[in-house]
Amino acid sequence: MRLDHQHVLIVEDEFFIALDLEDSVREAGANVVGPAANVKDALALLDAETITAAILDVNLGRELSLAVAQRLEQDKIPFIYHSGQTALLGSPAWPKAPVVNKPAMPIALIAALAEAIRK
Template sequence: MRVLLVEDNFIIALDLAGLVREAGAEPVGPVASVRDAIAALGDASIEAVILDINLGEENALALVDDLRQRSIPFAFATGYSPDDVLPPECADVPVLAKPYSAVEVRALLDVLRRHREAGGDRTAP
């Protein structure tokens, strides 16, 4: 599975890329802005996305509608409480809490794989 990483902190992005690779997926990127993420999504081989919510002065929530229209499963990565930063319409989106472990990244990728196999349906078991 090819996973686009949208993360503006280069050290965190490198760590996440390594954990994604160790979990058997192929990291794409990282990209650090909404504009670069949209450009990367033009590659039809992107199968899932992990989004840092805050990208400098930007907010990755701007990508949600685009990802849903493309039926690309995605998850947020954040150090904040999801209740504090996610709007109600994102309550169904998986969240990877920072700091995260290899086990948590592997579990998240399993969820994204299941969502992908179900056609991007977030309610898939």
């Protein structure tokens, strides 16, 4: 599964996971935007960069990524949630998007993102 020509925003506060996602996304042929560890940085990147898809961690430690998800939905940018706390997404405030449970194999994550983009 390839993500050629895609500009993928990575929003992840966990340093090692972010590093790993970066490698995985880059290996799938896409350009990495970020990673952003918080909402403020993520929104700044959305304003400044070309972004065609996104991988979104739900719990960013001190905050949740709800504002980023709503912005992605508003900009019609396909994205997937990558989280260990999927229960948080039960609230209707969260835009609908595919959810990949942590921990995930990089290949499964890339496949889910490619599917989201294809739709």
